[in-house]
Amino acid sequence: MLKRFSDPDRLSRRRFLTATAATAATAGGVIAAPATADTLADVPPRGPGDDLGAYSPRSPYVQIARIPEAAPGQRNVDPSAAINSKSPLDKFVGTITPTDLHYERSHSGVPNLDPSKHRVLVHGMVKQPLVLTLEDLRAMPSISRIAFLECTGNGWENWKSAPDTVTVQNTHGLVSTHEWTGVPLSFLIDLVGVDRASTWMLAEGDDGAAVARSIPLTDEIIAEGILAYGQNGEPLRPAHGFPVRLFLPGFEGNLNIKWLRRLKFGDQPFMTRWETARYTQLRPDGKARQFQLKQDVNSVITAPSGMMRIKPGSNRITGLAWSGHGRITRVEVSADGGATWAVAALTGPVLPKAQARFQHDWVWDGRPTKIVSRSTDEQGNVQPDRASFIAQVGTNALFHYSAQQTWGIDEAGHVRNVLA
Amino acid sequence: MLKRFSDPDRLSRRRFLTATAATAATAGGVIAAPATADTLADVPPRGPGDDLGAYSPRSPYVQIARIPEAAPGQRNVDPSAAINSKSPLDKFVGTITPTDLHYERSHSGVPNLDPSKHRVLVHGMVKQPLVLTLEDLRAMPSISRIAFLECTGNGWENWKSAPDTVTVQNTHGLVSTHEWTGVPLSFLIDLVGVDRASTWMLAEGDDGAAVARSIPLTDEIIAEGILAYGQNGEPLRPAHGFPVRLFLPGFEGNLNIKWLRRLKFGDQPFMTRWETARYTQLRPDGKARQFQLKQDVNSVITAPSGMMRIKPGSNRITGLAWSGHGRITRVEVSADGGATWAVAALTGPVLPKAQARFQHDWVWDGRPTKIVSRSTDEQGNVQPDRASFIAQVGTNALFHYSAQQTWGIDEAGHVRNVLA
Numbered sequence: 001m002l003k004r005f006s007d008p009d010r011l012s013r014r015r016f017l018t019a020t021a022a023t024a025a026t027a028g029g030v031i032a033a034p035a036t037a038d039t040l041a042d043v044p045p046r047g048p049g050d051d052l053g054a055y056s057p058r059s060p061y062v063q064i065a066r067i068p069e070a071a072p073g074q075r076n077v078d079p080s081a082a083i084n085s086k087s088p089l090d091k092f093v094g095t096i097t098p099t100d101l102h103y104e105r106s107h108s109g110v111p112n113l114d115p116s117k118h119r120v121l122v123h124g125m126v127k128q129p130l131v132l133t134l135e136d137l138r139a140m141p142s143i144s145r146i147a148f149l150e151c152t153g154n155g156w157e158n159w160k161s162a163p164d165t166v167t168v169q170n171t172h173g174l175v176s177t178h179e180w181t182g183v184p185l186s187f188l189i190d191l192v193g194v195d196r197a198s199t200w201m202l203a204e205g206d207d208g209a210a211v212a213r214s215i216p217l218t219d220e221i222i223a224e225g226i227l228a229y230g231q232n233g234e235p236l237r238p239a240h241g242f243p244v245r246l247f248l249p250g251f252e253g254n255l256n257i258k259w260l261r262r263l264k265f266g267d268q269p270f271m272t273r274w275e276t277a278r279y280t281q282l283r284p285d286g287k288a289r290q291f292q293l294k295q296d297v298n299s300v301i302t303a304p305s306g307m308m309r310i311k312p313g314s315n316r317i318t319g320l321a322w323s324g325h326g327r328i329t330r331v332e333v334s335a336d337g338g339a340t341w342a343v344a345a346l347t348g349p350v351l352p353k354a355q356a357r358f359q360h361d362w363v364w365d366g367r368p369t370k371i372v373s374r375s376t377d378e379q380g381n382v383q384p385d386r387a388s389f390i391a392q393v394g395t396n397a398l399f400h401y402s403a404q405q406t407w408g409i410d411e412a413g414h415v416r417n418v419l420a
Numbered sequence: 421m422l423k424r425f426s427d428p429d430r431l432s433r434r435r436f437l438t439a440t441a442a443t444a445a446t447a448g449g450v451i452a453a454p455a456t457a458d459t460l461a462d463v464p465p466r467g468p469g470d471d472l473g474a475y476s477p478r479s480p481y482v483q484i485a486r487i488p489e490a491a492p493g494q495r496n497v498d499p500s501a502a503i504n505s506k507s508p509l510d511k512f513v514g515t516i517t518p519t520d521l522h523y524e525r526s527h528s529g530v531p532n533l534d535p536s537k538h539r540v541l542v543h544g545m546v547k548q549p550l551v552l553t554l555e556d557l558r559a560m561p562s563i564s565r566i567a568f569l570e571c572t573g574n575g576w577e578n579w580k581s582a583p584d585t586v587t588v589q590n591t592h593g594l595v596s597t598h599e600w601t602g603v604p605l606s607f608l609i610d611l612v613g614v615d616r617a618s619t620w621m622l623a624e625g626d627d628g629a630a631v632a633r634s635i636p637l638t639d640e641i642i643a644e645g646i647l648a649y650g651q652n653g654e655p656l657r658p659a660h661g662f663p664v665r666l667f668l669p670g671f672e673g674n675l676n677i678k679w680l681r682r683l684k685f686g687d688q689p690f691m692t693r694w695e696t697a698r699y700t701q702l703r704p705d706g707k708a709r710q711f712q713l714k715q716d717v718n719s720v721i722t723a724p725s726g727m728m729r730i731k732p733g734s735n736r737i738t739g740l741a742w743s744g745h746g747r748i749t750r751v752e753v754s755a756d757g758g759a760t761w762a763v764a765a766l767t768g769p770v771l772p773k774a775q776a777r778f779q780h781d782w783v784w785d786g787r788p789t790k791i792v793s794r795s796t797d798e799q800g801n802v803q804p805d806r807a808s809f810i811a812q813v814g815t816n817a818l819f820h821y822s823a824q825q826t827w828g829i830d831e832a833g834h835v836r837n838v839l840a
Contacts, residue, residue, distance in 0.1 A: 032556040035549035040541050040681065048628045049529025049658075052505040054485035055520040056659040061535055064654060065474035085472040093650035094564035094601040098519060100475040101654070109469025115481055121460050129455035136452040139736055144514035144768030144777055179768070181514040208468045230513035232652065234484060234521070238469075239476040261460065316559055348564030348599070349771070357564055 064091045066101055067169060083109075084151070085239075086173025089302045089320060095348045095357050096146070097176035099232045104239040105151050105174065108208035111259050115243040118206070120227075124265035127193030134243045137229060140183045140191075145226065145249065147353045148322045150175035150295045152252035152279065152399040158386070159401045164408070164416040168305040171405060171417065175298075175322065177355040178231045180247045185225030188263075198265040202272075203246050206261040213255050213279075214269035215248070216291070224249050227260065249353040250324030251293050252399070254279060284394035295324035296402040297383050299331055299358070299375035310413045312366035317344070322355045323377035330376040331358040337370035337406065337420065338385060344373070352378075364409070370418060372406040386420060484511045486521055487589060503529075504571070505659075506593025509722045509740060515768045515775050516566070517596035519652040524659040525571050525594065528628035531679050535663040538626070540647075544685035547613030554663045557649055560603045560611075565646065565669065567773045568742045570595035570715045572672035572699065572819040578806070579821045584828070584836040588725040591825060591837065595718075595742065597775040598651045600667045605645030608683075618685040622692075623666050626679035633675050633699075634689035635668070636711070644669050647680065669773040670744030671713050672819070674699060704814035715744035716822040717803050719751055719778070719795035730833045732786035737764070742775045743797035750796040751778040757790035757826065757840065758805060764793070772798075784829070790838060792826040806840060 058064070066085045085104040087097060104110070115134045123129035151174035158171055194217075204212040215221060228247040229236055236242040241258030248255055254274065269275065269291070280288040299321035304310045317335070321328045328350060332341040344358040358373070375383045384392070389403035408418040478484070486505045505524040507517060524530070535554045543549035574594035577586060614637075624632040635641060648667040649656055656662040661678030668675055674694065689695065689711070700708040719741035724730045737755070741748045748770060752761040764778040778793070795803045804812070809823035828838040 032553070033551045035541055035543050035551045038541075038543055040539050040551065042537075043539050043626075043681070044534065044537055046531075046626060046628050046630060049526065049531040051529060052503050052524045052526060052659065054487070054505070056522060056524060056657040057520070059532070059535075059655065059658050059662045062655045062662075067474070083472050085474070085476075092653045093562065093655075094599045094653050096516065096566075096599045096653045098652055098654040100477070102476060104472045104476060106469065106472060109471060111466075111469040112479070114464065115479075117462075117464055119460050119463050121455055121458075123455050123458055131453045131455045131460065133452070139734070141736070141765075141779065141781065142513065142738075142767055146516075146769055179514045179516045181768070206463075206466060208466050210466060232518055233512045233514050233516045234518040235479065235482045235513075237476040238479050239472065242479045242482075261463070314559070316561070318562075345561075347562060348601070349566055351769070359561065361561065 064088060064101065084174060086169050087176050088169045089172055089300070090168045090305050092302070095177055095355050096232070097178060099178065099234070099237065102176040102178060102240060103151065103174045105253060106207065107211055110239045111207050112238055113206060113243060113259060118243050120244060120260055121262045122188065122192050125195035125198040125267065126265055130192055134229065137183050137227060137244060141187055142181055143184050143226065144179055144181040146177065146179045146351050147249040148175055148177045148355050149253055149256060150322070152254060152295070155401040156398055158405065158417070158419060160395050161419065162417055164418065165307060166417045167307050168300055168302050171306070172300045175355070179233065180226055180228045181230030182226040182228035182244070182247065185227065186222050188227060189222060194265050197267055200266050200269050202262070202264040202266065202270045203257040203260060204262040205257045206259040211254065211257060211274055212272045213257060213274055214272065215255055221248055250295055252295055255293060279399065281399060282396035284396060292400055296400060297323035297325060297375050297377045297381040298402040299373045299383055300405045301333070301371055301373045301407060304371065304409070304415045305407055306415060306417045308415045310364060310409065310415065312364050315362050315364050317360045317362050317371060319358055319373050320355045321358055321373070321375035323375065323381060324353060325381055326378040327352045328356040328375055329378050332374045333360040334372050335362050335369060338372055341374065366411065368410050370406050370408050370420065372404050374404050484508060484521065504594060506589050507596050508589045509592055509720070510588045510725050512722070515597055515777050516652070517598060519598065519654065519657065522596040522598060522660060523571065523594045525673060526627065526659070527631055530659045531627050532658055533626060533663060533679060538663050540664065540680055541682045542608065542612050545615035545618040545687065546685055550612055554649065557603050557647060557664060561607055562601055563604050563646065564599055564601040566597065566599045566771050567669040568595055568597045568775050569673055569676060570742070572674060572715070575821040576818055578825065578837070578839060580815050581839065582837055584838065585727060586837045587727050588720060588722050591726065592720045595775070599653065600646055600648045601650030602646040602648035602664070602667065605647065606642050608647060609642060614685050617687055620686050620689050622682070622684040622686065622690045623677040623680060624682040625677045626681040631674065631677060631694055632692045633677060633694055634692065635675055641668055670715060672715055675713060699819065701819055702816035704816060712820055716820060717743035717745060717795050717797045717801040718822040719793045719803055720825045721791055721793045721827060724791065724829070724835045725827055726835060726837045728835045730784060730829065730835065732784050735782050735784050737780045737782050737791060739778055739793050740775045741778055741793070741795035743795065743801060744773060745801055746798040747772045748776040748795055749798050752794045753780040754792050755782050755789060758792055761794065786831065788830050790826050790828050790840065792824050794824050
């Protein structure tokens with residue numbers, strides 16, 4: 001006899017079997033009905049289907065679009081400002097972000113660049129300055145890596161104050177995970193013969209705002225940096241940097257320069273206005289911190305989340321966790337506002353600097369409560385609660401908010417954003 | 421001093437630096453030009469970009485569509501026949517297949533199913549037969565896994581004979597890799613209380629052809645099977661089984677029943693016509709083999725590949741390798757028709773039962789030759805050459821062709837399919 005059937009209790013069979021025999025009210029989301037016959041009644045008849053095509057479109061029954069912050073027709077090309085189009089985390093499953101739903105972030109719209117005319121200038125403290133075409137880059141050795149990308153402004157809504165009507169797309173929709181493919185930065189460094197005294201690299205974009213950042217040449221960045229031309233198996237999309245962008249796993253989004261047109265090597269930061277003004281962190285003492293570049297350990301419950309409604313009984317809590325410091329090792333979930341915690345299951349691929357999916361089965365007794373998640377990474381970093389985060393960092397700054405996200409649930413099952 | 425710069429020779433810096441100083445002719449694909457100034461000349465001017473949107477479209481400069489076998493307007497709804505739309509492997513990078521370019525395969529077109537009306541009947545040798553809604557399935561514990569799916573007919577063009585003008589999309593375009601998300605089959609088995617004497621499971625689709633297959637309840641299938649409702653982070657697309665399909669990592673595509681409407685448990689195979697007639701393997705002795713279900717170790721060079729043209733000098737050979745028996749451990753590449761072999765680099769995530777990307781830098785001397793790849797999996801299976809494969813299996817059968825793929829290169833650099 002094969003020992004091939006697993007333990008029913010571990011898989012909470014009892015709860016689901018109870019649910020199947022019970023009413024929707026006590027069964028929460030689970031309303032499976034006992035079968036009364038060997039055939040299905042009341043299902044649509046079968047018939048010939050649609051033609052196969054050059055692409056596989058989505059089902060007309062699937063509504064999954066992002067919500068751009070700039071309404072159609074409205075433009076925002078002020079380089080000092082920005083427009084976002086956030087990922088609908090509440091509609092995703094697994095860990096990979098659908099390619100056309102990766103969050104978009106731009107200071108001057110989306111350039112439509114001709115790859116045959118695009119060039120990347122590599123110069124500064126190098127033996128052999130080069131002008132690279134996309135063809136050059138694609139002929140070089142390449143690597144692929146599944147990793148998250150996160151805007152450093154992700155989550156700031158809840159730092160100071162936020163309405164209770166925001167969704168998880170509003171609060172955390174500026175993080176996504178893709179497979180990125182391109183040329184290792186270390187290869188390019190060797191190719192042009194970067195001077196060993198060089199400690200910084202300027203990366204400049206070909207967008208109208210000419211976003212440019214100074215990047216420290218740390219071991220981590222040299223070992224993991226990629227000049228990326230591919231995402232999820234295909235060429236970059238224009239909103240994500242076509243034909244080539246910089247990808248630095250774990251580092252704030254704006255360093256991952258899109259539409260890359262120049263890399264200059266030097267021995268000190270280049271002090272662009274993006275790092276002297278915009279992307280600095282105002283501290284409680286009024287002084288500004290520069291070059292805070294790493295995205296910290298983070299997590300959020302994506303369901304149930306803002307503006308959803310749940311029923312009493314069996315409910316599944318699920319969400320995403322990520323850290324710029326490496327692999328997620330543990331996610332805990334509290335269903336009583338942080339008084340007690342349970343370890344959630346990690347249900348998918350758990351890769352370094354990639355989003356991990358967590359899940360925890362929970363029976364809601366119908367009384368008002370708060371749910372919250374807390375993640376830990378392989379370096380032992382633990383996601384702080386909001387009060388501890390503010391006590392340490394204050395509320396003057398705009399970026400790198402990574403405190404725990406709390407969702408309140410009222411007696412009617414309405415889920416709302418809570419600043420706690 | 422940081423020891424942070426890697427060994428130039430390991431990254432073949434010398435070859436590329438030579439290339440940058442040389443002509444395109446001697447540099448092959450690498451034509452990087454030395455920079456003569458600190459600014460870029462002859463590049464288009466910067467300007468405001470397009471609006472951000474609800475989706476991120478592809479660049480108009482990217483042509484990546486599949487080639488459906490049935491031309492627009494032509495229909496093929498004969499259940500005994502089939503239509504394909506193959507993945508353009510030559511246009512991909514990395515290991516993940518773009519969601520809308522996963523290969524399509526159907527016996528009666530693509531059903532457009534309403535998820536609110538769809539049901540899955542689970543019955544047979546079970547304690548508690550159930551009728552499941554999609555809401556039920558989404559409320560159950562879920563797992564996510566990155567794995568390949570392959571049509572058992574993939575590659576058959578080259579088994580008997582094939583024109584020298586086919587591309588890698590024609591020869592190997594019926595395999596793709598996605599992240600699949602859904603309910604573990606083991607959970608459902610426990611939920612309905614499958615009789616421990618049950619050894620087979622019938623899976624039936626809701627398509628017009630009513631494709632149905634008997635699946636043996638092996639430890640591997642129970643441990644790894646998924647009732648999948650998600651692919652690459654989003655709901656399944658109609659062509660891939662929306663709203664729910666069976667996913668059995670490593671097993672031939674037609675077992676992974678799309679548009680799943682029924683699972684019936686029994687103690688013997690159900691002998692549908694799909695397994696008594698269509699998906700059987702005619703042996704050299706004229707007898708037919710049933711239930712050959714596992715996809716064997718395989719690989720193909722995707723570039724340079726059929727109908728491409730290369731230049732003498734530095735060229736990069738890249739391709740994909742996969743095995744239904746587990747993880748790819750080694751890919752070798754020969755540039756002299758199999759006389760000598762070099763170990764290729766595996767450049768991306770290498771996951772069990774997922775496609776792995778390999779890469780090998782090669783300098784072509786301009787003389788006619790043949791290039792071929794050979795993969796090995798963690799169980800020690802080695803991909804056979806075509807002659808050995810045919811000597812063992814003959815040429816009567818149609819499915820599970822997994823022999824090495826050879827591409828010929830003539831003195832002009834034209835790459836052509838070769839039956840060798």
